Amino acid sequence: MHIVTISEMKTLEAQAEQQYGLTSPILMQNAGKSAADLFEANLLPTYSLKGLKVLFLIGPGNNGGDGLVMAEHLKNAGALISLYHWKEQKLIVQGKHQQDQPVHELLTTQIKDADYIIDALLGTGRSRPLPDDMRALLALVKEERSRRESLGLVAIDLPTGLNADTGEVDPGSIAVDTTITLAYPKLGFFFFPGRDYIGDLEVGDIGLPDALEPSSHTEMITGQQVHKLLPERPLNSNKGTFGKVMLLCGSLPYPGSAFLAGNSAARVGAGLITLAVTEKMLPFYASSFHEATFAILPEEDAESFERAKALIEKLEGYKALLIGPGLGQSANTREVILQVLEHLRSLPDDKRPHLVIDADGLNNLSALERWWTLLPKDTVITPHPGEMGRLSEGIKVSGGNIERLELARKKAQEWQVNLLLKGSCTLIANPTGNTRINWWGNPALATAGTGDVLAGMISGFLAQGMSPFDAASAAVYLHTAAADLVNEHMNIERAGLLASDLLPYIPMSLVNTTYSEL
Numbered sequence: 001m002h003i004v005t006i007s008e009m010k011t012l013e014a015q016a017e018q019q020y021g022l023t024s025p026i027l028m029q030n031a032g033k034s035a036a037d038l039f040e041a042n043l044l045p046t047y048s049l050k051g052l053k054v055l056f057l058i059g060p061g062n063n064g065g066d067g068l069v070m071a072e073h074l075k076n077a078g079a080l081i082s083l084y085h086w087k088e089q090k091l092i093v094q095g096k097h098q099q100d101q102p103v104h105e106l107l108t109t110q111i112k113d114a115d116y117i118i119d120a121l122l123g124t125g126r127s128r129p130l131p132d133d134m135r136a137l138l139a140l141v142k143e144e145r146s147r148r149e150s151l152g153l154v155a156i157d158l159p160t161g162l163n164a165d166t167g168e169v170d171p172g173s174i175a176v177d178t179t180i181t182l183a184y185p186k187l188g189f190f191f192f193p194g195r196d197y198i199g200d201l202e203v204g205d206i207g208l209p210d211a212l213e214p215s216s217h218t219e220m221i222t223g224q225q226v227h228k229l230l231p232e233r234p235l236n237s238n239k240g241t242f243g244k245v246m247l248l249c250g251s252l253p254y255p256g257s258a259f260l261a262g263n264s265a266a267r268v269g270a271g272l273i274t275l276a277v278t279e280k281m282l283p284f285y286a287s288s289f290h291e292a293t294f295a296i297l298p299e300e301d302a303e304s305f306e307r308a309k310a311l312i313e314k315l316e317g318y319k320a321l322l323i324g325p326g327l328g329q330s331a332n333t334r335e336v337i338l339q340v341l342e343h344l345r346s347l348p349d350d351k352r353p354h355l356v357i358d359a360d361g362l363n364n365l366s367a368l369e370r371w372w373t374l375l376p377k378d379t380v381i382t383p384h385p386g387e388m389g390r391l392s393e394g395i396k397v398s399g400g401n402i403e404r405l406e407l408a409r410k411k412a413q414e415w416q417v418n419l420l421l422k423g424s425c426t427l428i429a430n431p432t433g434n435t436r437i438n439w440w441g442n443p444a445l446a447t448a449g450t451g452d453v454l455a456g457m458i459s460g461f462l463a464q465g466m467s468p469f470d471a472a473s474a475a476v477y478l479h480t481a482a483a484d485l486v487n488e489h490m491n492i493e494r495a496g497l498l499a500s501d502l503l504p505y506i507p508m509s510l511v512n513t514t515y516s517e518l
């Protein structure tokens with residue numbers, strides 16, 4: 001699904017009017033109706049609209065207009081509606097204009113009484129800092145919410161005061177439970193601090209014709225999209241159908257990496273997993289990973305060319321190669337990597353395994369000048385912000401702010417790689433400048449080894465013939481989906497997940513894409 005900027009959204013609206021006669025009032029009717037439908041769908045089956053007290057905060061522009069249309073639909077379905085028109089300071093309770101008492105007192109009572117408050121103050125048209133009286137109004141809502149957790153907060157299009165292009169927020173903005181955004185998610189939702197204000201994201205249909213495509217090069221990865229990307233599993237198949245993955249991962253201080261990555265490649269469906277390990281390391285893997293096969297390499301004190309040669313000899317027929325997790329950073333290991341890269345560059349496209357470089361694979365490379373010129377075509381690299389900084393001459397890379405998007409896009413083109421920049425909303429940029437962002441996040445993933453799982457999943461998809469951009473996108477989405485499943489099944493929240501907990505839930509995350517609403 002496209003992600004749009006404010007100006008891209010405005011262009012779409014203008015085109016809808018010019019080319020299809022879809023005027024602003026028509027779009028607003030559609031917007032308000034779909035917001036009402038999504039709101040109701042979220043209530044069910046726990047609550048119904050009958051008798052539900054909903055207070056709408058109505059702003060002066062089209063965002064307020066959307067709110068009014070939505071309110072009318074909810075009223076017709078039996079909700080008890082109050083409307084506060086901010087600019088006019090006018091309060092209407094169940095159709096009656098309240099004029100007897102000072103509006104401030106009445107409004108405070110309405111806030112205290114409401115089951116839900118709908119923020120339809122400002123949307124993409126916000127053009128300056130919020131005025132004091134709007135901040136004060138939002139502060140009242142926030143205060144009530146901190147007193148009463150059952151009060152539901154929903155924003156139409158976006159939480160008021162959030163910059164839809166950058167994710168910056170006004171000091172008066174408040175975080176909501178659900179944002180019902182219209183037509184397309186806005187770019188600023190995916191970056192901090194804005195990301196924290198959105199709550200659950202719903203996308204309302206405003207009836208733009210399918211032929212009207214945004215010009216944006218940025219997409220949100222959706223479950224429906226991933227579902228379509230997943231490799232078919234024909235009845236008439238065998239392990240050869242689903243590709244072989246070779247992993248050059250793990251070393252004495254970090255043996256778990258190869259296990260986690262290899263296991264994850266198998267869990268997304270790859271046909272055969274081979275760990276390239278030394279004899280010294282073999283007993284560890286053989287006892288913990290029964291399904292793996294092994295390519296035995298000379299010990300780490302052997303000449304680098306012998307170690308590289310042993311791996312290269314085994315590589316024929318492999319569809320994917322993962323280099324890096326837990327590999328260590330000795331000069332000898334760096335030499336091995338360079339020789340393997342040289343070999344891969346020399347192979348024709350159809351004979352070359354797809355390459356993923358992660359972790360120490362990247363750390364080894366970042367020490368070299370113009371390291372990217374050493375990569376074979378279509379490589380996927382998967383840095384976290386620290387590794388990205390090292391790859392980019394030491395610049396500081398943001399963990400979640402908007403600058404990371406431009407950086408990833410620019411570097412993917414400069415380096416001609418598929419660049420997966422990890423973080424809370426992980427993003428992926430390909431060499432032609434297209435980007436995809438993962439909306440779903442789960443801080444339980446902020447624990448050692450989860451990156452190895454992700455790298456393994458990408459390799460497993462590459463072995464099954466997915467393109468590098470798609471393999472990275474699907475893996476990122478499913479990685480967070482698997483983490484959500486772990487949370488649900490282990491009854492945990494934001495802490496306590498082990499990377500290995502993800503493994504059995506990866507196949508379930510694949511199945512669940514069938515039922516994705518987004």
Ligand SMILES: NC(=O)C1=CN([C@@H]2O[C@H](COP(=O)(O)OP(=O)(O)OC[C@H]3O[C@@H](n4cnc5c(N)ncnc54)[C@H](O)[C@@H]3O)[C@@H](O)[C@H]2O)[C@@H](O)CC1
Pocket residue numbers: 013023024027028031059060061062063064066121122123124125126127128129130131134156157158182206
């Ligand atoms: N134009 C269209 O065709 C559609 C618009 N839609 C809705 O329209 C919204 C955008 O509408 P608008 O462009 O009217 O913009 P908004 O409704 O977001 O706000 C613009 C109004 O707020 C005032 N304003 C701006 N910044 C302010 C501030 N800091 N403090 C106080 N007042 C401020 C402006 O003077 C203007 O009156 C979207 O977010 C969406 O909700 C949707 O209905 C879909 C279709």
Ligand SMILES: Nc1ncnc2c1ncn2[C@@H]1O[C@H](COP(=O)(O)OP(=O)(O)O)[C@@H](O)[C@H]1O
Pocket residue numbers: 359384422423424425426440441442443444445446447448449450451452453454479
């Ligand atoms: N707060 C968070 N929300 C969502 N995902 C996160 C969060 N923190 C970390 N992650 C994910 O966890 C993984 C961590 O990878 P990485 O830093 O490489 O760890 P390691 O090398 O220890 O495996 C990445 O996929 C990252 O996107």
Ligand SMILES: [K+]
Pocket residue numbers: 063119120121122123155156157158159160
């Ligand atoms: K709003």
